[in-house]
Amino acid sequence: MAVKVLINGYGSIGKRVADAVAKQDDMEVIGVTKTKPDFEAKLAVEKGYKLFAAIPERKGLFEEKGVEIEGTIFDVIEDADIVVDCAPGGIGKDNLENIYKKYKVKAILQGGEKAKFVEDSFNALWSYDRCYGKDYIRVVSCxxxxxxxxxxxxxxxxxxxxxxxxxxxxxxxxxxxxxxxxxxxxxxxxxxxxxxxxxxxxxxxxxxxxxxxxxxxxxxxxxxxxxxxxxxxxxxxxxxxxxxxxxxxxxxxxxxxxxxxxxxxxxxxxxxxxxxxxxxxxxxxxxxxxxxxxxxxxxxxxHQESDVIPENIDCIRAMLQMEDDNMKSIEKTNKSLGIK
Amino acid sequence: MAVKVLINGYGSIGKRVADAVAKQDDMEVIGVTKTKPDFEAKLAVEKGYKLFAAIPERKGLFEEKGVEIEGTIFDVIEDADIVVDCAPGGIGKDNLENIYKKYKVKAILQGGEKAKFVEDSFNALWSYDRCYGKDYIRVVSCxxxxxxxxxxxxxxxxxxxxxxxxxxxxxxxxxxxxxxxxxxxxxxxxxxxxxxxxxxxxxxxxxxxxxxxxxxxxxxxxxxxxxxxxxxxxxxxxxxxxxxxxxxxxxxxxxxxxxxxxxxxxxxxxxxxxxxxxxxxxxxxxxxxxxxxxxxxxxxxxHQESDVIPENIDCIRAMLQMEDDNMKSIEKTNKSLGIK
CATH class of the missing domain: 3.30.360.10 (Dihydrodipicolinate Reductase; domain 2)
Structure with a gap:
């Protein structure tokens, strides 16, 4: 059964992580969030992703602009096996403290966050084993x-x-x-x-x-x-x-x-x-x-916008203990994306 | 008495060398050359530099455009104690072989030329003494x-x-x-x-x-x-x-x-x-x-356009044996330009 992944922040990294997760046969995107109803939000809906307001107070904004949302992040977070936080640098740490820990959901932060806020720092070649089964991990920067x-x-x-x-x-x-x-x-x-x-x-x-x-x-x-x-x-x-x-x-x-x-x-x-x-x-x-x-x-x-994307996929597999061999996860991710 | 300096090539480096030479009390600019009558050529004349056609065949071009020239490089080269070659990279070597050696005039090439074509490579701090009295020297690149x-x-x-x-x-x-x-x-x-x-x-x-x-x-x-x-x-x-x-x-x-x-x-x-x-x-x-x-x-x-300018001035002093202490030449050049 596919694990349920929530992408919090459908921006430069988030939209790429969502598309990469969608390509995995062992994962599914249960939702993506946006803080505002811009062109990326509209495209997310067009692509078939379930869109949620990242900030509950801004829910009305989406309705005003006619961008269909399924609710707020708090309507979906309890269904998630893991959240990939793709908020701008510095916000991930706040989300970790205020949301993910409170809801006891595993979370991946991005490289804009400091190492000290998480249990460990992830690279599929080096630290897959160390991050195996962990709850709060950071995929390092591009x-x-x-x-x-x-x-x-x-x-x-x-x-x-x-x-x-x-x-x-x-x-x-x-x-x-x-x-x-x-x-x-x-x-x-x-x-x-x-x-x-x-x-x-x-x-x-x-x-x-x-x-x-x-x-x-x-x-x-x-x-x-x-x-x-x-x-x-x-x-x-x-x-x-x-x-x-x-x-x-x-x-x-x-x-x-x-x-x-x-x-x-x-x-x-x-x-x-x-x-x-x-x-x-x-x-x-x-x-x-x-x-x-x-x-x-x-x-x-x-390529600053994309080299961390396959790492996020492997990090999900490590944290949810879906595959204990890092090279097998890397190979699976690569194959799904078309990396030789 | 001021030594007579000819600047062959009044472009990015040449116009700066000319202005720096003009500021020295022990040097004078006896002429500058251009291959074409463009705005730099016109400004050279306006500034009071004697302008010569760098390529004799192009003399007519200057006359056509109404840019006053005093003749060609061959009308002035025998009056020069030294030529500072500021031609584009690669041309300086040809000028050295075809003009300066033939007319037995000392010449400074710029850093776009290779070290092997000259007697030595100049930097005022390091190789002033080595270049002292020499005939063909290269001021290294910016x-x-x-x-x-x-x-x-x-x-x-x-x-x-x-x-x-x-x-x-x-x-x-x-x-x-x-x-x-x-x-x-x-x-x-x-x-x-x-x-x-x-x-x-x-x-x-x-x-x-x-x-x-x-x-x-x-x-x-x-x-x-x-x-x-x-x-x-x-x-x-x-x-x-x-x-x-x-x-x-x-x-x-x-x-x-x-x-x-x-x-x-x-x-x-x-x-x-x-x-x-x-x-x-x-x-x-x-x-x-x-x-x-x-x-x-x-x-x-x-600053790629200018850091070699004071080096060219010191190089002239070394090659023409005008000052045997490099630090004194550096100080004199610096003072003339307003370098503290």
Whole structure:
């Protein structure tokens, strides 16, 4: 029997999680919530999702706009086996305290929430077992997810001594006409190391003190990019390429093939026919993979809107104890989405 | 008596070099050249520079457009003590072989030319003495100049074991409406390490094998940015801040002061009343300066259009043996431009 999943917050992440859950044969979407009756709310209804007001006081707003809702979140939450919270960063923690714990329903928060508010931090490759059967878990951010996957590949063939990463972050998502920068590079945070290293450690405690990151924001909407420099105890370029090949949800792209920027990588995802051109996997530039003095160099991109989506699916399976082998869950999720 | 300087190519770099030379009491601009009679050519004449056609065959073009020229480069080159070549990258090498060597005139090429075509590579802090009295020298690129200055500061208080740098490069200059990217991050080169490390080594041979760089291009026009991670034999944050304070042409800026991006840094240069808002110095974010396990972290920006300008002035002094103390030349140049 399919487990019942409620998506609280049908925005950039929520709508993607809903569509991914709907594709699983062991899960069903029992509802999605919205705070306001905008185009996303209308499309949710058109798609056949049961829509609920995320904030009871705003129920009237939906009725005024003629957007059909089934009630409020409190009319559906007791039916849910798990809630995937996709509220904006910082709100998830409030929802956890005020709603999920009160209603004793398992909940997944997203990477915008801090590690300390939940029992553990999830990545399907690294912490599936630790999150197995747990009640309140956080799927780490898009950037941390991308780093965790690549470190998994490298860690599978050598030991990481110290990794240095510079994150070149997109300024805003494609649908966001409010944020910038339009013409500037912004050190963000201006302090170094940034919080991204510790966030990886929340998933992989053995990397404590070994991941040093800095980050800037640049005027682009399509993807983040990472430049990684990973000191190891010893490896070769071929071993790393082989490890990437064997690691789920990472793959190599070649600049020589025309995949020479985040723009052409997104064009590739569009040509693949991906829904919303989502690229759930982390593309790593083949040309950039190099080993000098046991140090692995590589550059990768991260589709900020979608790489965490399959992780949310696997996290549901772990928390509801639906599958005890993480690689089997990953394979099942990948197959459902069309990830090779 | 003032030395006679000819500027071959009155474009982004050339017009700035001309204005800087004009400010020196020991140098004079005997002419500037242009390949076409555009607005820059017209402004050069209005400013009082003697204009020459860089390509003799195009002399008629200037006459057609009513832009007054004094002749072609070959009418003035024999009067020059030195030529500062500011032609587009790759052309300088041809000019060196076809013109400067033939006319036996000393010449400075810019960073777009390769190190192997000249006798040595110039940075006022590192290689002034080596370039003293030489005939054909290259002032290294804006990015390499920025790195050389910061490494000088760090090297003045500790030994650099290995430095890793990620360069986040501006996509185009502000006046360039042809180039991009508009919405993408481009690994450029897609191979790692990039050529920027070896370019630093062309100035500082003792860093051979110690500078590992990667580079991306992003959609911005104002400045480049660098994230530096420099392993040392041991130092402190205070020592590094002190070294930055004492090193010419680098200074700290504070994000807390509002100088939190390349955009606000350029606004600062505009408010300072700098010509063309040029920022000849390298701003380093104070908040980013950190030392963890003897590794220095910092982030800096580079005004690609102008940081090499004072270097060209010092390079003239070195090549024409006008001043044998590099620090005195630097001080003289700085004073003339208004650099503190």
């Amino acid at each position: 950037n941390t997810t991308g780093l965790c996957r690549t470190f998994y590949a490298v860690d599978s063939v050598t030991d990481i001594v110290k990794a240095r990463v510079v994150l070149i972050r997109r300024g805003a998502d494609p649908n966001d006409a409010k944020r910038g920068p339009i013409n500037a590079i912004v050190p963000n945070p201006p302090t170094v190391p940034s919080h991204h290293g510790p966030d990886v450690v929340s998933v992989v405690p053995k990397f404590e003190g070994k991941i040093l990151t800095s980050a800037v924001i640049v005027p682009t909407t399509l993807m983040h990019m990472h430049s990684l420099m990973i000191e190891t105890t010893g490896t070769t370029r071929d071993a790393i390429l082989d490890a990437i090949e064997k690691t789920p949800r990472v793959f190599t792209v070649s600049a020589e093939d025309g995949l020479n920027s985040t723009a052409t990588i997104i064009e590739y995802a569009r040509d693949l026919g991906r829904p919303r051109y989502d690229l759930w996997e982390i593309p790593i530039w083949e040309e950039s993979v190099n080993v000098v003095d046991n140090e692995v160099f590589l550059m990768q991109a991260v | 990015n390499t100049t920025g790195l050389c200055r910061t490494f000088y500061a760090v090297d003045s208080v500790t030994d650099i074991v290995k430095a890793r740098v990620v360069l986040i490069r501006r996509g185009a200059d502000p006046n360039d409406a042809k180039r991009g990217p508009i919405n993408a991050i481009v690994p450029n080169p897609p191979t790692v390490p990039s050529h920027h490390g070896p370019d630093v080594v062309s100035v500082v041979p003792k860093f051979e094998g110690k500078i590992l760089t990667s580079a991306v291009i992003v959609p911005t026009t104002l400045m480049h940015m660098h994230s530096l991670m420099i392993e040392t034999t041991g130092t402190t944050r205070d020592a590094i801040l002190d070294a930055i304070e004492k090193t010419p042409r680098v200074f700290t800026v504070s994000a807390e002061d509002g100088l939190n991006s390349t955009a606000t840094i350029i606004e600062y240069a505009r408010d300072l009343g700098r010509p063309r808002y040029d920022l000849w110095e390298i701003p380093i974010w104070e908040e980013s300066v950190n030392v963890v396990d003897n590794e220095v972290f910092l982030m800096q920006a580079v």
